Amino acid sequence: MFCRNQTARATVARGSALEMEIRRGKFRKSVFLDTSQDSDIQKKIDHEIRMRDGACKLLAACSQKDQALEAAKSLQTCSTRIMAYMSELQRMKEAQVMQKVTRRSSDAGPMDDRLPCKGKVAISDLRIPLMWKDTEYFKNKGELHRCAVFCLLQLGGEIFDTDMVIVDRTLTDICFDNTIVFNEASPGFEMRVELYSCCSEDDYSAGSTPRKLASKLSSSLGRSAGKKFRAAMEPGPCSPVSNGGATPLLLPVPSVPGPKYHLLAHTTMSLSHVQDSFRTHDLTISGNEECSYWLPLYGSMCCRLAAQPRCMTQQMMSGCLKVKQLGGDPQSWTKVYAVLKGTSLFCYHRQEDVEANVEPAFTIAINKETRIRASEKDPQSKVQNICISNQYGGEEVTHTLTTDSREDTHRWMEAFWQHFYDMSQWKQCCDDLMKIELPSPRKPAPLTPKQGSLYHEMAPLATPSSEGLLLQDNAVSAEIRALLSSYYNDSY
Incomplete structure (x- = not known):
């Protein structure tokens, strides 16, 4: 009997240990198992890797300076996107682990799961002033220094990314006409703006030299001079300059001859910089006058940074209500269809009026100064009323709302509290609706002999023996054409 009980205890113990291992295995699997969001990011990484490979092949085959600069820009953009997507994927994995650990912690307290709404953040009218010397700008003396820049x-x-701009001493400002809109910003956002520059003459002349020719020239110049020449011909890593200068891990970076872009200046903007006007922001400048990609910057950047929280542009709550104004007949209730949006509670006679864009019957202000409370239960209907108080010209005006059930009252109160929370987080962005002019969708360029994009400049020549400005048909494969076609047609 004793042996049987001991065996049973051992079986239970072994079973418990095995059960714990199974649970641990399930936990590990649940932590590292890709969710749909993880899968979307991984697809973006795969797409950008293919685009980067295509840009590398194109850069090696370019025969025109403008083509090479655009290809190098595409390579820089793809590499930066890959880095960002990998960081985002890592952040999501860490958040999943922390969420799992928090749920299993016995001493974890209650967590406030209220999150502010997201919104749009748009930057436009980007201008970066230049500070040329008097002899360069006014007297047009000295070597004409020309750089290709983009943000x-x-x-x-x-x-x-913005369009590429060629800059020399004839320009007083670097102007980017692009309007860029981020659609999934939170109130704690940090927007990093990076200005990249490339000397359009020096970098390209070195990068466009064929490898075989560079090798022959270096060998004929002798060991010492040839080593320096070969080092000048060999390109460095094509990876972007990361925040903090750390070398990215697990990201094989191609080495391709051609022009190289360098980080010239950068800045970071947050919610405190948002204002519905044209403002100046400080820039942190990298490099110095000895760098080939150097441009004389003032150290400032001008732009318009606007934001539209979703609580200001979308319906946060809607439904049927009964409204009574203070001082009126106690039995006089007006039935309305109410919509909570922005800084107002819009009250319509019918729900169809909302869809027909009919003017509301009246509006009730909902802003940071509004006070909302739940009143005592109505003894007849046993439903709590909602009282909304605002100051109009020094006088307090209160509107009383009621619903058909306790559940509806609770939903409306929760919507109001969430709305106030969103306003408190987005701050000045909820005072008035800021205007954002959405950029027009990118249209494919017409098929003419000369185009602005690299893809359309790769059309094969009529005769195989022709040599000119366009790339030969055998210089770029059909795969690269397809990749670049999708790149210029995609909208990020």
């Missing part, structure tokens, strides 16, 4: 803008996992 990369990152907010969370979204990265956009």
Whole structure:
């Protein structure tokens, strides 16, 4: 009997240990198992890797300076997106682990799961002033220094690039006409703006030299001079300059001859910089006058940074209500269809009026100064009323709302508290609705002999023996054409 009980205890113990291992295995699997969101990010990474490979092949085959600069820009943009997506994927994995650990912690207290709404953040009218010397700008003396520049803008996992601009001493400002909109910004956002520059002459002349020719020239110059020449011909890593200068891990970076872009200046903007006007922001400048990609910057950047929280543009709550104004007949209730949006509670006679864009019968202000409370239960209906108080010209005006059930009252109260929370987080963005002019969708360029994009400049020549400005048909494969076609047609 004793042996049987001991065996049973051992079986239970072994079973408990095995059960714990199974649970641990399930936990590990649940932590590292890709969710749908993880899968979407992984698809984006795969897409950008293919685009980067295509840009590398194109850069090696380019015969025109403008083509090479655009290809190098595409390579820089793809590499930056890959880095951002990998960081976002890592952050999501860490958040999953922390969430699992928190749920299993016995001493974890209650967590406030209220989150502010997201919104749109748009940057436009980007201007970067230049500070040329008097002899360069006014007297047009000295060597004409020309650089190709563009901006990369990152907010969370979204990265956009501006058009490339050729800059020399004839320009007083670097102007980017792009309007860039980030659609999934939270009130704690940090937008990083990076200005990249490339000397359009020096970098390209070195990068465009064929490898075989560079090798022959270096060998004929002798060991010492040849080593220096070969080092000049060999490109460095094509990876973007990361925040903090750390080398990215697990990201094989191609080495391709051609022009190289360098980080010239950068800045970070947050919610405190948002204002519905044109403002100046400080820039942190990298490099110095000895760098080939150097441009004389003032150290400032001008732009318009606007934001539209969803609580200001979308319906946060809607439904049927009965409204009574203070001082009126106690039995006089007006039945309305109410919509909570922005800084108002819009009250319509019918729900159809909302869809028909009919003016509301009246509105009740809902802003940071509004006070809302739940009144005592009505002895007849046993439903709590909602009292909304506002100051109009020094006088307090209160509207009393009621619903058909306790559940509806609770939903409306929760919607109001969430609305106030959103306003408190987005701050000045909820005072008035800021205007954002959405950029027009990118249209494919017409098929003419000369186009602005690299893809359309790769059309094969009529005769195989022709040599000119366009790329030969055998220089770029059909795969690269397809990749670049999708790149220029995609909207990020």
